[in-house]
Amino acid sequence: MTPRLLDVFAGLADAEPDAVVLYDADAGRSPVRPVSRRQLRDLAAGMxxxxxxxxxxxxxxxxxWLPNWSHAVAAQFAALAVGAHVIGINTRYNVDEVAHVLRMARPRAVVIAHDFMNLDLGRVLRAAREAAATEPPVCLVTTAPGAAPASPDEVAAxxxxxxxxxxxxxxxxxxxxxxxxxxxxxxxxxxxxTGRPKLAAHGEPGMAEHLVAAGERIGLGPGDVMLGALPLSGVFGFVAAMAAVFSGAAVALEPVFDAEGVLTDMVRHRVTHVIGADDLLGRIERAWQDHPAxxxxxxxxxxxxxxxxRQLAAxxxxxxxxxxxxVYGSSELFALTAFWPRRYPPELRWSGGGQVVTEAIEVRVAxxxxxxxxxxxxxxxxxFRGPNVVDAYLGDPAVAGEVFTEDGWFRSGDLGxxxxxxxxxxxxxxxxxxxLRGxxxxxxxxxxxxxxHPAVAMVKVVGVPGGDGGTIAVAFVVPYGPSRxxxxxxxxxxxxxxxxxxxxxRVRLIDEMPTTSGTNGTKIRAAALRELALREGV
Structure with missing residues (x-):
């Protein structure tokens, strides 16, 4: 029988109510506030x-719409208690992204961070609400853990x-x-x-089965500490943190990623587990080289x-x-859908993919x-098919017909x-x-x-390697008329x-796009643009 997540956490809290489950840190790195299971349960119950x-x-x-604060974890617990579902909103989102979320998810409430990193999220939300033209949500205003609450006037704003x-x-x-x-x-x-993100939603039964299975397969348990540096609004940050919480481990939350500060917290909290991409691990490795510990x-x-x-794994x-x-996963399949067991040799174990975390997940290659x-x-x-697979697309149920095969398998769009x-x-x-940046x-x-833009006639965006080894976006633009x-x-x-x-x-202005003609019409030659960008040293 699939466990209910709040029942799993209640069992952990009843057994050891004072055990630390989260470490809160503010943007200034101090003070760090340990959060016990009892405190997290009480916070979520109040929410x-x-x-x-x-x-x-x-x-x-x-x-x-919160950074990695304990409030974000508690808000997910509170939603489970009332039967609601959460859509995470990245604090880096601007008007267009937030308006799209409002339009597709139609949230009746938005939990919003007050006075975080001088971000005026209220202004962005007002502009996004006007652009989305949806029913206005109630705004539930919260401040950083341990900080003074917003004043009545600040809340009203x-x-x-x-x-x-x-x-x-x-x-x-x-x-x-x-x-x-x-x-x-x-x-x-x-x-x-289409250039617009889909909103992939998962039901509680599948989420519960997946989080518990992922934690067990990793071997998480009491005494372990997961690094919570990836945004909880994203699937990798969410699954890493929640798998740890429901396995009895603790999570060191990082609301702002500063590599030196994160490394300090990793030493302070004796972090045992990290999940992330090579961009995140690379920044930690560079900080460690400066201050080995x-x-x-x-x-x-x-x-x-x-x-x-591979370099970072070594x-x-x-x-x-x-x-x-x-590891392997996605928003539609959950992060940690699969990862490599230790028995595989490094040349394979360090690549993407792996063994699915539960036998309930089926995978085929077509x-x-x-x-x-x-x-x-x-x-x-x-x-794929199984409990990890997306259950619905908020605001656009027709998408399911495009991403599932006739016999019910989810098409990942990934080659393997x-x-x-x-x-x-x-x-x-x-x-x-x-x-781009992970x-x-x-x-x-x-x-x-x-x-x-009124002066743009045609545009194509390609990705090329940047100076730091990551991918950068280069836009090629054909201007409209004499205006440049x-x-x-x-x-x-x-x-x-x-x-x-x-x-x-970079944005490069060109007189015409390189194109090729085929049976389906004329297409822009993206490969030629990539070559041009590399030739010109972009």
């Missing part, structure tokens, strides 16, 4: 009372038409019971072929975004005796054109091969998406924004509505 008082219940959506109140107001302390009928539990944004790292799950995972295993395993299953070891599209039953090696994305970004999203907008003007145009990491590193 659940507040949600009910605002009429939030079964089937409703709650936007959680967040009202976008649905009311605003401090959060939580209820003292909590009561029982935190799961909603009798489980429904959707959490959703994550993911890039899509003993780290009790037992296990690292690594994803290769910048081509450095460093961690050499310096700390850590087991490093390549020809992406014909849909026919290919022989073991042959390359094709990895397809079957190594053994339930074990796959990930090779690459079939599509032409970009990895985020999966569809070039069409940037292109759509640039194309909206400058590079800085077009970058600023993008920055008005796109998150900073989506703003192209």
């Amino acid at each position: 659940a009372e507040d949600l009910r008082a605002h009429g939030i219940g079964a089937g409703d959506c709650v936007g959680v 967040y009202d976008v038409g649905g009311g605003a109140s401090a959060f939580p107001q209820a003292s909590g302390g009561g029982e935190l019971r799961p909603c009798p009928v489980p429904g959707l539990a959490t959703a994550f944004t993911t890039s899509g072929s 003993p780290l009790p790292l037992r296990w690292i799950g690594i994803a290769d975004f910048e081509g450095r995972s 460093w961690a295993e050499r310096e700390f005796g850590t087991t490093v395993a390549g 020809d992406p054109v014909t849909g026919e299953t290919v022989p073991d070891g042959a390359e094709g599209e990895m397809q 091969r079957l190594v053994a039953p339930g074990t796959v090696q990930y090779l690459c994305r079939i599509g032409d998406v970009l990895r 985020f999966l970004v569809d070039p069409a999203e940037i292109e759509t924004r640039l194309a909206a 907008p400058g590079e800085d003007e077009l970058k600023q145009w993008c920055a008005q509505t796109l998150a900073k990491f989506k703003v192209p590193s």
Whole structure:
């Protein structure tokens, strides 16, 4: 029988109520506040009372627009208690991204961070609400753990038409019971072929089975500490933290990623487990080289975004005796869908993919054109079914018809091969998406924004290697008429509505696009643009 997550946590809290489950740190790195299981349960119970008082219940959506604070974990618990589902909103999102979330998820409440890193999230929310033209949510305003609450006037300033109140107001302390009928539990944004992210939602039964299985397969338990440096609003940060919490381990939360500060916290809290991409691990490794320190790292799950995972895996295993395993997952399949067991040799174990975390997850490899299953070891599209697979797409249920095969398998869009039953090696994305600072970004999203500029006639965005080894976005623009907008003007145009990491590193003006004609029409030759960008030293 699938466990209810709040029942799992209640068992842990009853057994050891004073055990530390989270470490809160503010943006200034001090003070660090340990949060016990009892305190987290009380905080979540108070939040659940507040949600009910605002009429939030079964089937409703709650936007959680917070950094990595204990409040974000508690808000997910509170949503489970009232039968609502959470859509995480990254604090780096700008107007367009937030408006899209509001339009698709229709949250009845938004839990919003007050006075975080001088970000005016209230201004962004007001502009996004106007752009989305949706029913206004109630704004539930919270401050950093341990900080003074917002004043009544500051809280009122967040009202976008649905009311605003401090959060939580209820003292909590009561029982935190799961909603009798489980429904959707959490959703994550993911890039899509249209240039607009999809909102992939998972039900509580599948989420519960996956988190418990992932924690068990990793070997997490009391005394272990997971690094919580990836945003909880994203699938990798969420699964890493929640798998630790429901396995009895603790999580060292990092609301702001400062490599030296994160390294200090890793030493202070004796972090044993890390899950992240090579961009995150690379920054930690550089900080460690400047300030070497003993780290009790037992296990690292690594994803290769910048081509450095093997180098970093060798460093961690050499310096700390850590087991490093390549991982696989996505917003639609959950992070840690698979990772490599220790028995595999490093040359395979450090690559993406691995063994699925529970036998309930099935995987096959099929020809992406014909849909026919290919022989073991042959390359094709990895397809999945099981409790980890997306249950719904918020705001666009028709998407499911596009991503599932006729016989019910989820089409990942990833190229891979079957190594053994339930074990796959990930090779690459079939599509032409970009990895920008660790985020999966569809070039069409940037292109759509640039194309909206009145002086832009045609645009194409490509990814090329940057100076730091990561991928950077380069936009090629054919101007409209005699007007020739400058590079800085077009970058600023993008920055008005796109998150900073989506703003192209370079914008190059050209007279015409290189094209090729085929049976399906004339296409822009993206490869030629990449070559041009590399030739010119972009």
